[in-house]
Each structure stands twice: as structure tokens, then as C-alpha cells.
Amino acid sequence: xxxxxxxxxxxxxxxxxxxxxxxxxxxxxxxxxxxxxxxxxxxxxxxxxxxxxxxxxxxxxxxxxxxxxxxxxxxxxxxxxxxxxxxxxxxxxxxxxxxxxxxxxxxxxxxxxxxxxxxxxxxxxxxxxxxxxxxxxxxxxxxxxxxxxxxxxxxxxxxxxxxxxxxxxxxxxxxxxxxxxxxxxxxxxxxxxxxxxxxxxxxxxxxxxxxxxxxxxxxxxxxxxxxxxxxxxxxxxxxxxxxxxxxxxxxxxxxxxxxxxxxxxxxxxxxxxxxxxxxxxxxxxxxxxxxxxxxxxxxxxxxxxxxxxxxxxxxxxxxxxxxxxxxxxxxxxxxxxxxxxxxxxxxxxxxxxxxxxxxxxxxxxxxxxxxxxxxxxxxxxxxxxxxxxxxxxxx
Amino acid sequence: xxxxxxxxxxxxxxxxxxxxxxxxxxxxxxxxxxxxxxxxxxxxxxxxxxxxxxxxxxxxxxxxxxxxxxxxxxxxxxxxxxxxxxxxxxxxxxxxxxxxxxxxxxxxxxxxxxxxxxxxxxxxxxxxxxxxxxxxxxxxxxxxxxxxxxxxxxxxxxxxxxxxxxxxxxxxxxxxxxxxxxxxxxxxxxxxxxxxxxxxxxxxxxxxxxxxxxxxxxxxxxxxxxxxxxxxxxxxxxxxxxxxxxxxxxxxxxxxxxxxxxxx
Numbered sequence: 001x002x003x004x005x006x007x008x009x010x011x012x013x014x015x016x017x018x019x020x021x022x023x024x025x026x027x028x029x030x031x032x033x034x035x036x037x038x039x040x041x042x043x044x045x046x047x048x049x050x051x052x053x054x055x056x057x058x059x060x061x062x063x064x065x066x067x068x069x070x071x072x073x074x075x076x077x078x079x080x081x082x083x084x085x086x087x088x089x090x091x092x093x094x095x096x097x098x099x100x101x102x103x104x105x106x107x108x109x110x111x112x113x114x115x116x117x118x119x120x121x122x123x124x125x126x127x128x129x130x131x132x133x134x135x136x137x138x139x140x141x142x143x144x145x146x147x148x149x150x151x152x153x154x155x156x157x158x159x160x161x162x163x164x165x166x167x168x169x170x171x172x173x174x175x176x177x178x179x180x181x182x183x184x185x186x187x188x189x190x191x192x193x194x195x196x197x198x199x200x201x202x203x204x205x206x207x208x209x210x211x212x213x214x215x216x217x218x219x220x221x222x223x224x225x226x227x228x229x230x231x232x233x234x235x236x237x238x239x240x241x242x243x244x245x246x247x248x249x250x251x252x253x254x255x256x257x258x259x260x261x262x263x264x265x266x267x268x269x270x271x272x273x274x275x276x277x278x279x280x281x282x283x284x285x286x287x288x289x290x291x292x293x294x295x296x297x298x299x300x301x302x303x304x305x306x307x308x309x310x311x312x313x314x315x316x317x318x319x320x321x322x323x324x325x326x327x328x329x330x331x332x333x334x335x336x337x338x339x340x341x342x343x344x345x346x347x348x349x350x351x352x353x354x355x356x357x358x359x360x361x362x363x364x365x366x367x368x369x370x371x372x373x374x375x376x377x378x379x380x381x382x383x384x385x386x387x388x389x390x391x392x393x394x395x
Numbered sequence: 396x397x398x399x400x401x402x403x404x405x406x407x408x409x410x411x412x413x414x415x416x417x418x419x420x421x422x423x424x425x426x427x428x429x430x431x432x433x434x435x436x437x438x439x440x441x442x443x444x445x446x447x448x449x450x451x452x453x454x455x456x457x458x459x460x461x462x463x464x465x466x467x468x469x470x471x472x473x474x475x476x477x478x479x480x481x482x483x484x485x486x487x488x489x490x491x492x493x494x495x496x497x498x499x500x501x502x503x504x505x506x507x508x509x510x511x512x513x514x515x516x517x518x519x520x521x522x523x524x525x526x527x528x529x530x531x532x533x534x535x536x537x538x539x540x541x542x543x544x545x546x547x548x549x550x551x552x553x554x555x556x557x558x559x560x561x562x563x564x565x566x567x568x569x570x571x572x573x574x575x576x577x578x579x580x581x582x583x584x585x586x587x588x589x590x591x592x593x594x595x596x597x598x599x600x601x602x603x604x605x606x607x608x609x610x611x612x613x614x615x616x617x618x619x620x621x622x623x624x625x626x627x628x629x630x631x632x633x634x635x636x637x638x639x640x641x642x643x644x645x646x647x648x649x650x651x652x653x654x655x656x657x658x659x
Binding site for chain 2: 001002005012013014015016017018020021022159160165166169172173174176177178179180273274275276277278279281284286289290291292
């Protein structure tokens with residue numbers, strides 16, 4: 001067992017033998033890169049000049065007044081391409097180039113990571129293929145078009161349930177075949193080591209900025225930091241610099257879909273059992289035979305049956321708390337944020353906002369919280385419209 | 396001695412090459428699975444790989460993915476496959492049988508309980524493509540408590556410097572994956588296949604089998620001096636589908652392949 005690949009009992013490298021040397025090379029190249037000041041300079045240059053960082057830490061006045069505590073929003077929705085996903089893509093794609101790879105592949109569910117990867121591939125002149133479930137292609141046509149405009153090839157995955165987990169399987173299969181010239185850009189804090197570590201590093205810019213910004217505004221650390229959790233990339237980035245600050249309460253918000261008790265949810269931490277999927281050992285939604293169950297959430301970005309291994313570890317050690325918010329609660333919070341602050345959040349991010357409203361009830365005006373607003377809601381307008389029309393929704 | 400090791404030793408004494416097939420358990424149902432295995436035993440197949448269907452088979456190509464998915468829809472699972480094994484062994488089936496499965500199925504069942512059940516039901520070996528050497532300790536600890544079921548090691552064309560450590564305590568046979576990627580890629584072997592197989596053969600103290608993408612004995616002619624046997628998976632499933640899972644078709648294919656393999 002390679003101990004550094006683990007977070008407690010979670011993580012590891014559960015991949016085919018043919019990928020073991022690839023992962024070893026990747027880990028080595030990554031470690032060299034992040035300790036190379038030139039590489040990090042380049043990474044931060046693109047984050048500033050291309051992505052538009054730093055993002056504001058916005059004090060939400062009207063929400064704070066209504067809920068009786070100081071609510072700050074970390075505005076990842078203002079990044080180029082509309083979400084935090086691009087932070088990680090820029091880091092991984094620079095690493096891919098440094099390793100001499102000419103092609104990149106990615107999996108995508110709702111299409112946000114696919115769009116971010118296609119964007120990075122256009123910027124750095126890499127050939128890009130995005131794997132997307134047939135079902136998701138149908139319900140996320142706009143993002144498919146975006147990826148194609150950016151020059152990426154979108155491959156429809158028709159196996160198993162035709163969704164994100166199957167797209168991920170197909171990306172892993174392709175990677176196993178083509179690792180010699182192809183870099184697999186994983187979009188969430190999941191996958192075999194060193195991916196969870198890399199994604200955390202490239203997303204930790206969120207908490208590095210937020211910590212300093214909050215200190216400037218309040219002269220202390222926040223009392224609570226929260227973020228939504230699908231695979232867990234924006235949340236691990238939001239938690240990263242606060243993990244060693246014991247006075248800061250960390251809360252991850254999963255999707256409870258129609259309700260945990262209905263079985264139609266995406267909360268791997270609520271009822272999940274440890275297992276192995278997509279190269280990692282972590283909490284997973286499974287049926288009685290140990291097959292992976294389909295996740296359900298109105299938010300396609302949280303619609304994943306597993307969770308990153310470091311989150312599983314943070315949960316078991318009690319350092320972070322994980323809760324779940326239903327579709328209805330998330331949509332109510334989304335509408336409230338629109339009306340009170342003039343911000344249309346992604347449905348994913350609205351889950352964190354919804355829990356923040358609950359949490360605020362036990363807090364005072366002397367205290368403060370940061371919510372990671374991981375993405376903007378433009379991509380969700382159709383889903384929101386269908387939901388408001390009472391037509392239900394596609395996801 | 397383990398059934399796999401006994402059978403392979405007998406083949407070596409006769410200077411014969413081994414022929415191994417893969418079939419997904421419970422496809423289309425367990426009666427067919429049993430009938431096909433029995434027919435193959437009679438036709439001279441040396442080892443059977445029995446696939447335990449899993450929802451996310453990342454090491455498999457489209458044929459085995461579809462087989463796995465269908466078997467799950469038909470109700471196949473690990474528990475029923477254990478029962479099927481027990482019934483076959485009670486019926487006097489002696490052919491070595493290896494479970495080909497994904498690690499989550501083992502974890503979900505419970506590693507200790509799983510190993511006990513494998514030994515009780517006459518499962519001779521395990522092939523777990525998402526369990527590389529570095530992650531095997533938990534399972535090996537349980538396997539080594541009994542002199543029974545063994546874990547088969549896989550090597551790939553890019554394993555290179557990993558080969559010696561993988562083979563160090565390997566038992567049964569070495570499964571040489573013929574190409575990068577997944578099962579069933581139609582005889583497009585790795586461009587350095589012969590160098591790779593030669594290197595593995597030189598290091599291995601146990602028989603070396605090649606699998607992935609093989610359809611006929613002719614496909615392995617170029618490496619016949621190096622390998623000790625061939626494994627057919629996806630093609631065998633396709634063939635079974637074409638023949639409505641007829642045990643006689645399985646027997647015909649296996650006896651022909653085995654004969655051609657040893658006459659080359």
C-alpha cells in the first residue's frame with residue numbers, strides 16, 4: 001500500500017496495472033511542477049489575466065440583514081466560463097503541456113467541466129475530447145454547443161446509465177489506451193491518487209484568497225465556511241486553507257434530491273458505504289449487490305454517486321460536517337438569492353446557500369460565514385424555468 | 396495444491412499450451428452458465444474465467460460491458476454465482492475456475508467473508524483488474540490464511556520495471572494483457588508485443604498467458620514460442636450470443652482452438 005495515496009482509509013490507486021506507471025509519472029511531474037516557481041508563476045498569470053482572479057468576497061448585505069449573521073459570498077461564479085472548474089483546468093493543462101502531452105480528455109456531466117476543459121484546450125492549442133453520457137448530451141444541448149464551438153470533440157457515451165459515471169468510465173478506458181500522448185483532466189476531487197491532491201492544490205486558490213479577504217474585512221477568521229459537494233472540488237478548494245484553523249467550522253452540502261428517505265438523492269455521505277469506483281476508495285451509493293447506484297439531483301453537477309476521498313476522511317475525523325439539501329430547498333434559496341442580491345447562482349451553489357440560511361439561525365451578527373458561490377446559474381435557466389412552470393425538471 | 400497449479404503443471408509435463416475462456420456469470424441465466432462450462436470442460440478447455448457482473452466495468456470493452464449490464468438486469472450477482480459454483484462442484488465439475496471481478500464487489504461482500512466463500516465453493520483463483528499490486532495487501536492477508544483460492548497477477552505492455560515485483564510472489568499464471576486499454580479490441584496487439592512477452596517470460600517462474608483481443612489460435616501464432624497459453628473473452632461472448640448460448644457451439648469452438656493452438 002502506498003500510504004501517501006491515502007487519506008485515512010480513503011483514496012488509493014484502484015486502476016488497471018497499465019495505468020500504474022502513468023500515475024507514478026504524473027505524480028512526479030506534478031510535484032516538480034508545483035515546486036517550480038516558473039510553473040506557478042505561469043499558473044497564477046493565467047488565473048489573473050485569463051480567468052479574471054481574484055474573485056470578490058462579497059458581503060451580502062440584504063441576506064445578512066434578513067438572516068441575522070454576516071454572510072459573505074466567494075464569487076467563483078465570476079470566473080471566466082462561469083464556475084470554479086477553470087481554476088483546476090488551467091493547472092492540469094499547464095502540467096499536461098509541461099509533460100509533453102498533445103491531447104487532453106475529460107469527462108463531463110452537466111458540461112461545465114467539459115466547457116472549461118475545451119476552453120483551456122483552445123487556449124493552449126491541445127486536441128480535446130470530452131466524454132459525456134447520451135442522456136446528459138440531450139439535456140445539456142447548450143453546453144455541448146459551447147464545447148464544439150471551442151473546438152472540442154464531444155463523444156456520446158452509450159453504456160450503463162448513459163450519465164456522468166459512465167462518461168467517467170469511458171474517459172478512464174480511453175486514457176488506459178492512450179496515456180502515452182494523452183492527459184486525462186479530471187474535473188472533481190476524485191479519481192486515483194494523485195488526482196484528488198492535484199485538484200485540491202489547483203482549487204485551493206479559493207480559500208487562500210477568501211481567508212485573506214475575510215481577514216481584511218473582519219480582522220479574524222470566519223466562524224463557518226460552507227460549499228456544495230458533488231465530487232467535491234469547489235468545497236475542497238474552499239476548505240483547504242481553513243482545515244488547520246480549528247475555530248472555523250467546515251460544512252459540505254450534498255444534494256438530497258427528492259429526499260434521502262426516497263432513495264432518489266446524491267448524498268454519498270448520508271447513507272453511502274465505503275467502496276471503490278473510478279480509481280478511489282471512498283463513500284459511494286451502492287445497491288444490495290455492491291453495484292453503483294444512480295445519483296439523483298436537480299443539479300447535474302452534484303449528480304455523482306461518490307465523493308472525493310479527502311472529504312470522506314474529513315467526515316470520519318469530524319473535521320468537516322456534511323449535510324444534505326433537497327431540490328426544493330435549493331430552488332427556494334436560488335430564487336431568494338436572485339431577488340435579494342441580484343445574483344443568479346448555479347443550482348449546485350444554491351444548495352450551499354440553502355444550508356447557510358438554516359445555519360444562520362444559530363448564529364449572531366458578531367459572527368460570519370463564507371459561502372462558496374461556485375458557479376453562475378445561466379446554464380440552469382431552462383431547468384429553472386421548467387421547475388417554476390411546475391413541469392418538473394429533466395435532471 | 397491449487398487446481399490451477401495442478402492443471403498447468405500437467406500441461407507443462409505434456410508440453411501443451413493452455414486454453415482459457417471468459418464468460419459472464421448468469422448470461423443469459425445460470426443454467427446456461429453451468430451447461431456452457433460443463434461443455435467446455437468436456438471439450439478440453441483448461442481454465443474458465445467466470446465474470447462477476449459489475450455496474451462499472453472500467454477494464455472492459457463494449458462486449459463485456461453489455462454482457463455485464465444484461466446479466467445484472469437478469470438478476471446475476473455474487474451470491475448467486477457462489478451458489479452456481481457450489482452446484483457445479485457438487486456435480487463433479489473439476490475444471491479450474493477463476494472469478495474475474497471488480498474490487499468493489501469484494502469490498503461490499505466483506506473481504507474475509509468473500510475469501511471464506513471462495514474457498515468453500517471451489518473458486519480457484521481471482522482476477523481483479525482494478526486491484527494493482529500496491530492495493531492487494533488487504534485481500535492477500537485473507538487469501539493466505541487458507542491454502543486455496545489464489546490471486547492471479549496481471550502485467551501490461553507498459554509495466555516494464557514493475558514486472559519483477561509483480562511476479563515475485565505470483566502464483567498460478569501471469570495474465571499478460573496484450574494491448575493498452577480494455578478487453579475486446581480485436582487483435583491489435585501492442586507494437587512491442589514480442590519484446591514485452593519475452594521480458595515477462597524470462598522473469599516468470601510460472602506459466603505466461605496472453606489475453607485481450609484474441610479470437611482464433613492464428614492470432615497468437617507470432618508469439619507461440621513465448622506464451623504458455625491464450626485467453627479468449629469478448630470474442631467468446633460474441634460467439635455465444637451468435638449461437639444462442641448453445642453449449643455445443645462452445646464445445647466446438649474450444650476443441651478447435653485448443654487443437655490448433657497445440658498443432659502450430
